[in-house]
Amino acid sequence: MYNRIVFTLFVLLLSIQAYAQDGAPKILSIDDETVIDNGYATLYDYSFTVSYVGASSVTIGVEQEYSSFYHIQHVKESSPAHVYVKDLSRGNMVWIDVSVKNEYGEDKRTIEIPVQSPDAIGKAPATEADHIDVYTMSGTLLGHVKSLSELSAYRATTLLLRYIDKDGHQMQIRKILTR
Numbered sequence: 151m152y153n154r155i156v157f158t159l160f161v162l163l164l165s166i167q168a169y170a171q172d173g174a175p176k177i178l179s180i181d182d183e184t185v186i187d188n189g190y191a192t193l194y195d196y197s198f199t200v201s202y203v204g205a206s207s208v209t210i211g212v213e214q215e216y217s218s219f220y221h222i223q224h225v226k227e228s229s230p231a232h233v234y235v236k237d238l239s240r241g242n243m244v245w246i247d248v249s250v251k252n253e254y255g256e257d258k259r260t261i262e263i264p265v266q267s268p269d270a271i272g273k274a275p276a277t278e279a280d281h282i283d284v285y286t287m288s289g290t291l292l293g294h295v296k297s298l299s300e301l302s303a304y305r306a307t308t309l310l311l312r313y314i315d316k317d318g319h320q321m322q323i324r325k326i327l328t329r
Contacts, residue, residue, distance in 0.1 A: 174255030175204030178229075180248060185266060191321050194235045194266055196246070199229040203259075205250035210235065215242035240266045241323075279313035279321055285324075286310070301326070 178201040186195040200208050207226040212235055213219075223316070225231045238244050244263040249256055284292045284301070287308050295301060306327075313322040 155236075158264040165254055167176050172254065173204070173252070174248040175202060175257050177202045177248060177250055177257045180259060180261060183261065185263075188236070190237075192240050192318055192323070194240055195265065196235045196244075198261070199230045200225075200233060200248055200250075202250045204254075205252050207231075207250075208233065209247075209249045209251065209316075212238070212248035213245045213250075214239055215244070217242070219282070238263070238266075240250060241253055249295050251292065278315060281314055282289050283312040285312065 158234060164182045173325045183202070186197060186198070188195045203318055206228075207224050208231045209235055210219040210223045212223075217239075223233075223235075225233055231269065233248075236244060243265060246261040246263065247258060248261065249258040250321060251257075254318070264312040281294050281296055282298075283294055284304065286292060287310060289310075291308070292304065308327050311322075312320055314320050
């Protein structure tokens with residue numbers, strides 16, 4: 151334990167010395183990475199701590215696989231900064247860009263989060279669904295049904311079914327071949 155503390159202090163001193171030499175900010179570490187269940191079958195939250203020197207805030211950029219959005223948030227908290235990212239998709243890869251910046255430069259790190267639970271989509275009980283949104287494989291909404299028996303109205307094809315609860319949250323996605 152004592153050796154670990156001495157080593158950590160030594161690394162911290164080296165980082166501070168390197169910062170003092172060139173003035174550019176430096177990300178020292180990203181710790182306490184935690185996946186947080188937020189109660190949704192298809193979403194989760196994520197938190198972590200960033201230790202840094204040479205900047206007054208941390209900029210966080212979040213990119214999710216198959217999404218055209220890049221969400222940016224600024225955490226104006228002295229080091230170590232505590233970051234909380236909400237509503238990440240369980241079925242997609244996620245990349246979180248962490249950066250610190252000042253007038254002398256910038257330091258960046260990327261956290262890569264793999265698919266959290268590929269089986270999570272499809273495991274929520276469909277009996278709790280308020281309704282089912284029916285989509286083509288290309289993503290065109292065809293309509294809404296209350297039960298699978300109503301799918302006989304659609305021609306024989308592959309459909310995507312989104313089970314939606316009474317609050318409008320997605321519970322489950324299924325792919326089904328109609329006959």
